[in-house]
Structure formats: C-alpha cells, structure tokens
Amino acid sequence: MDQETVRTICYLARLEIDENKSEKIQKDLETIIDLIGSLQTIDTSDVEPLYSPLEMTALMHEDIEKSDNKKEKFLENAAASNEDYFLVPRVVE
Amino acid sequence: MSWETVIGLETHVQLSTKTKLFSRASTAFGASPNTNVNLIDCGLPGVLPSVNKEAFYKAIRFGMAVGAQINQTSIFDRKNYFYADLPKGYQITQMDLPIVIGGSIEIIIDELTKTINITRAHLEEDAGKSIHDEFEGFSAIDLNRAGTPLLEIVSEPEISNAKEAVAYMKAMHQLVTFLDVSDGNMAQGSLRCDANVSIRKKGDKELGTRTEIKNINSFKFIEKAINFEIKRQIKILENGEKVVQETRLYDSSKDETRPMRSKEFANDYRYFPEPDLLPVIISDEEIQKIRDEFPELPKEKEIRYQQEYGLTAYDAQIIASSKSMADFFETALQKTKNYTLLSNWLIGEISAYLNKQQIEINESKLSADKVAMLINRIDDQTISGKIGKSIFEEMCTNGSSPDEIIKSKGLEQISDDGAIEEIILTVINENPTQVEAYLAGKDKLFGFFVGQVMKLTEGKANPKAVNSILKDKLK
C-alpha cells in the first residue's frame, strides 16, 4: 500500500491523517491488509458468499403511511439549521 | 466528415407509492420542509430500513409491460458517496440483482416504429433536495424527497438523435402513467432522465467518449440539451480535439450544457450488498396476482372505446393516448350517455384549451363530472352547443358547475315552440323589406332572420326549432 493509495482512500472516506502519524498509519494499514490477505490461501471456488448469518428473506412493509417525524428535534441536533432546514456551506453546482 | 450520434438514456421514474422505499413517511409533494421525514429518512444513528412492498409490485408491473425478465430474488446494495442531501452517506440501490432485466420500448418516428432495448431497471431511493440560492452563504437541506422510491430504467445506447430521445421519453411517460407506476408529473420531477451522449464517425464500431447530461426534466429540455451537446461534441471533434468524459448540467436559461463542479472528483462508489436488508423474494403467487390485476394499456383502450362506445378509430386513439385524458373520459361516461358528443368535446374544445394552456387535463380546473353535465345539457337541449362553449370557458377559469352557470345567467335554451314563434313573428313584422326580398327568391336572407332571432333571445333559442318554424312562417 503506497502513499498515493492511502491518500485516495482517505479522500474516499473523507478523513485526513495527521502528518506526523501518517507513516505509522500506513504501516498499521499494511499490517492489517497482510492479515486479511492471508485469506487468499483458502480455496473458495464455487463458495457462495454469506452476507448475513440469517439465510432468510426480507419482510416488507405495506404502503401505509406512519410518520415518526420530529422536525424540531431533528433540526436541533444539527450544528447549523434554521426553523426549516439543515444548513451547510454553500454548494456551487 | 459525417458524424453519428449515440444516445443512451437513464430514466428516473418516481414511483407513485404513498410511502417511501425504506420508511413509512409520506411521499406527498409540496409538504413543508423536513416534515415528510421519518427517523430512517433523516439517517439517524441506529435506524434500519424496511422495504416497501408496493414499490416492488410497481417495478414488476413495469417489467412485465416491457416484456422483461423479472428477478424474483433481488438484492439491495449500498452505493457509497458523500453529499449534503444524501443522509446516510450511501444510497440504497440495486447493483448486481436488479428487479427488471431486459425488455424494450417502441417509439414511432415519422410513422416508422423503432425498438429501443432496455438494459435493466432497478429500484433505488431518491436523495433529498439542496436549495442553493435562498440563504446567504449556505445551502439548505430538505429531506422530504429523501427515500422516495425511484425506478431507474437504463436504455441500451440505441437512440440516434434528440427527436428519438424525446419520443422515447414520451413513450416512457405514457407507459408509466398507464401502468399507474408513476404520476408522470415532470414539473415535480416524477420523470426525469440523464442522457449519455457520444459522437463517432459514421460507420465506426466503437463508441466515442460520452458525456452525461444530468437531471433533465422536460421533453423540450431533452431535445435542446441533446442538440446542444451534439453540436458541442462535433465541434470539438472537428477541431481535432478530444471530448472529455464528464458529467454536465443543462442550463435552460442559457440553452447550454456545462460541466458540473460538484462532481469533478472521480468517485469509487464501493458497492456492496446492503447488510441491513435481507434478499427480497417475490413469490409466484404474487407475480400471478400482479399479472391478473394488470392495468389496461392504450392499445387495448383504443379498441374498447371503439367497440363499447362507438368512437371513431381516430377519436379513440387520441383519447387513449394520454392516461389523464383516458381517465377523464372513463369517469365522465359514468355520468353521460352521449359518448360521441363527449369525445367530440374532448378532442375539440377541451384539447384546444389544454394545448393553449400547455397543461394536462388533470392539471386543469375541469372535472369529469361537470363536463359530463355540460354534455348532458347540450344533449337534452337545455342549452345550445354555442352557449355550451361559453359555459365551458367559464368552467375553465373558475371550475364552476354548468347547471349553476345556466341558472345564474339564465342561459336555458328556449325550446318552447310557442315562445319561439312569437319571437319569429316579431322579427318578420319588424323587417318587411327583407321578408319581401326573401320571398322574391333571395334565399341567403334566411340566415339573417335566424341571426335576428338569436340576437333577441341572446342565443338561447333552440336552433332546430328556429329553423323549422322560420321556414314555416316564411312560406
């Protein structure tokens, strides 16, 4: 894992790393990737991935409205909001 | 050099469910900001999605209508990216196992039919809305739309020009509205598309570099945006330059497309199966039920209108081509028996009015019941067709009922022979010169007498009665 890759995944994850920690983090990531990489030795041809321990199907909801809206409380938790909206720095499209 | 355009469309159809794809919040349009937002739609920590069954049924209905394969097992995936109106930092969509695979749609261009194949259609949730211009220095986020079910329909790159693209979208609009899959309201964003446009030398096998024009929401803009983009790309290629693969936005005020700044970073969406949702399985019984309850499509309606109501092929085709018109017709004929007069009105007066206003009938103030009442009043000779037209004008502006208008304005037709005879005698007495001329063989003056009668009765005299009595008296 090179520095460029670390930069790319940091950007994808919207995280930045302290410069003085970046070498350590890169090393940590490499160690972990090595650990995960050990799976390559296992033969998994024709094995279906198991995405959930529950091999069941989803229950669906009926198309009937049921509101649990709490607009004021939702907006109260936001760092910036007015009486109607969440606010973020202006986005130019 | 001769160039060839290749267009593929990704159509986003907002499904007309009452609730969202993963929550039971209302999808009603126009609610006050952030009120159609449940805990789930706000993306709060700890919330979990559950799937709306009706959205699946609607998607399947669409798939059946275009002759596609329906995946009875379908899986949701997460598409990860950050955006202010995407509350969870990922969109729940379908990547590997979409509900609909394949199928096709027919379009008619210059009376020739062309088939556009559909690659796939999948369910996904819509994002919220960012409002950029209302608050100084801020964008404001309204999550009312977040989680609204969308069916994204991806066409094969088989569309050759803007005109075909518009025809495709019109066919799509017709289909989804007749299927009751969507309200098709383009102004409210219920039907919109992204157009992938590329240019290549005529005869080339490989596709040129494409650009994607995002979020076009009217037939007119589709045509303009694509035509602008075609010209732009050809100009680039003719200058020996290369088209840059990018996402562009159509600006209708300037009639141009330009690159979107917010999408300038190449993204890696890191799709993976949504672990909060187990696979959805639609049973054979459910499939059968959807088939059994399949709505009537335009072609079937056309035939039925001719057979059951005696409409001409032409009239039937026009009325059956628009869902709102067909619905209107079918509601109105519950209340009137004069189907021919009703269809004449729909195709004549009413269509003319709607075209002038550039609206659909369900967006007008007209109700099927009231139009049926108007037809009945003409049919039972309470009013003349001409008075009917003036009443219709009033109905269009204020939506009032024909009976009320007739009553308040005293517009009832005079059909009483005695009363008409009295008026005719007055006219004859007052115009001796004309009577003489008429009797001397100037037949054209007959119209003059009719006009006089109508003038005296403010147009309310029954024209048939006027004609026959007048003829009798002028012998």
Added chain:
Amino acid sequence: MSIQFKSIADLREMLDDKSISASELIQESLELAKKYKELNCFVTMNEEFSVKKANAIDVNKKTSSRLSGIPLAQKDLFCTEGLRTTCSSKILSNFIPPYTATAVKKLEDAGSITIGKTNMDEFAMGSSNETSFFGNVHNPWKKGYVPGGSSGGSAAAVAAGIVPAATGTDTGGSIRQPAAHCGITGLKPTYGRISRWGMIAFASSLDQAGPLARTAEDCAILLNTMSGHDAKDTTSLNSNVPDFLENINQPIDGLKIGLIKEFNLSDLDSQVQARFEESKKAYEKLGAQFIEVSLPNISASVPTYYSIAPAECSSNLSRFDGVRFGHRAESTDDLNDLYIKSRSEGFGDEVKRRILIGTYALSAGYYDAYYKKAQQVRRLIKNDFDNAFQSVDALMTPTSPNTAFKFGSKGTQNPVELYLEDLFTISSNLAGLPAISIPHGQVNSLPVGLQLIGNFLREDQLLNAAHIFQKNSDYHLAKPNLGDF
C-alpha cells in the same frame, strides 16, 4: 442491607418483601456509581429521571414484572430518547436521540430503570475500552488494567456491583470478552434474536445486543425481555421466543460438548489452560461428555472478521458527516472541507483505521479479493459449525487467551496484536451463533472466562449449561476488592 453485588433475583426478593423500596434501591445504585466514579464506567448519568421513575413505581406498587424497579445500565450505543448517546465518540458527544432503541425500550417498559449510559470503545471498535473519547475504564479487579471491550463500562459497572446487570453489544466478542475480564456472565444471543433498531451500527451483519449480569439466571431474565421480532428491524428473527428460565435448572446429564481441535490450548498461558481443564472436569462431573471436533476453517476467523467488519463500518459510519447531527468542525471552506474536518476531528485513531481498511477492502479492484473473499470464507466457517453441531450440543473454549492487561500494553505498536485477542469469540459472530462467557476462576488475581458456543437459537441450552455450572460452583460469586477506587 447493601444492594452492591446483588443479582436481579436477589433484588427482586428484597423489593417484593419490602425490605427496600424502588426509590431506595435506585438511590443506592446511583450513589455507588458516584462512589466508584474513578472506574469511569459511565459516560452520562440519568439521575433525575431514574429517581422519578422509581418514585412512580413505589406509588403504583404494581410489581408484576420481574424487572420493575431494577436499576440497569445501558451501553452508550443504544439510542435513548432525550438522553445523550455518544458511542464514546467525540463526533456524537452532543447527540440527543429523538427515539429509544427497541432493546432498551423493552427493558424500560418492563419497569427497569436506566441509571446511566456506560463507557465503551469508540463505536464499539476495540477490545480494551482504551479507544473511548471519554477515557479508559478501569478493571474493578485491578486499577490501571483494562476491563476488556468494547462493552467495558457495562462489564465494570456490573463487576463493581453498581448495577445487577447491563446491556452490551457484541460484534466480535464485545460482550463476552469484557465479561470474562471482569469476572461476570455475558451472553451474545443468536444474530437476529434481539432487534438492532436504535443500536448504533458498527458492522450490521455481526452486531448483536445482549445482557451482562452476575449470573446466567439474570442473563436469562434480561434475554426474556429483550428478545423478539421487531418490525423496525427486518433482520430480527420472526421465531418464537421461549421462556429462557423454564429449563434453566434441568440436569445437563449427557450434554455433548465439543472441543475445537484447531484451537491449540497448549499455546496458552499455563494457568489459563489449567482453569480450562478444571472447568472441563467440573462439567464432566455434572454429566457432560466431551468430544473433539474439527472446524478446519476456524483459524481464518480473525482475518475474515477484519475484512468484513471494517467494510461494513466504513459505510455505516458515513452518516457521521457533521450535517444533521454530531460534531461539526468550525470554519470550513466548503462542504468537502466540512466532511473531512468534522470526521477527522470527531473520530479517534482506531475508528479511522477501521474506516480506512474498510474503504480499501470495498474499493474498485479489491472488493473480490478482500470483501467477497471474506464472505466466502465466512460461509466455510459457518459450514464448519453446522457440521460440528451434528455431533455436539455446544462448543467450549476459553473466552479470551489472556486475562486483562495493563493500560497501553497491547496493540499500540501493532494493532493486529490486539485483534488476536478476539480469536475465540469472533467465529460465533461470523456464523451468527449464540455464545456465553461465564467466570471460572482467576489467574494472578484477575478473572478468566469460559466460553460456550451454542447452535442457532439455542440460548436456552447455553443458559442451562451455564446455570448448572454456577449452581455447583462459586466463581461467579467472587467479588473484586474495590479498595483502590
């Protein structure tokens, strides 16, 4: 009579025979929390509300429910309406949920009283509780030692006798390992047994809530209330919930317990090994039979887990973006800057590490090699368990290869060192199986735990086996000396 170290069953008796009122009980529990503040078990107390609810219970005098008036502590990743919920993270340090998690709501509806929210590893990522934004939790058995994690605050609060029981969550051992390190009983139920609604997600396909208590019997009491299908969590099981107390006293004569061949216990500390051998003998005496079983892929559990869990976490934690809730960095240039700064300031190092690993494992070109591969190996591991349960009723392992360690002594140089602590616990999360940790003695005055893994939905068997063990031993009655706190 002090309420400290009392079980739910004991406290129920005291409340019922009026030797204590609910108000007195809650008051005392709150005072114990204050007295042992230095343990740092709690992130947020719920004093005012607790006192009010206890008074109301005393006035009503209706104690039909076993849990009525019983003080409990909730891990701080369960959303509690109106009560701050932080996941021990700076990014949520000001978050007031507008709703309550189903598991907590069920406990509260049954009359129990949430006295506070317990400290944990940030977003449940850790095995030592050292990643909390609110500081380390001390192991009640030894100051300066970790309580285990991630449900470290819950385990310590129960071990110190402040509350008889607490909730936890377990993604790779986060209930069982701290229970082992703190000398208490902790149960991770079958995946889907308890609703995840309102549980702030770490890794959705692995997370499961469960109880930490002094006894298996108390775990059964809590499980009875917490379990059941929830329409709000479509991954919660739609199957009948038995009364877990009903068969808890049955003799375990003939119980077949599997020992996993691939776990070479001779590599362990000799004393940890010795405790294990003693417990094996104790079970044999109670009528159990031991059979060696092979789970060929089980050694791949740790790498499998550290591919799946970070991948799911990287996506689950995307919602912490500073827009609608949680920490937002000041003075940001634009939206992207806001995301990057808010998240970088808000998350600690371990959380960042896992988000980055997960982002990498899911990224284009690596998905098949890491994420998908791991999910395939996961199926192999599950198949191994299915095979094993053809011949045994439960599997037995130590809960953790080691006892609690000193703050800062593990994983600082190499994070993987700490990940290997989860060796025995992780596989049951991958397969969705229930597992329990019970105390079975000490090594160097620090508790060690014994783990039993059960078949799908067979918590009843685990609780029965654990209860019979506890009826015939007194390891679970050992109390830490809290003189240092």
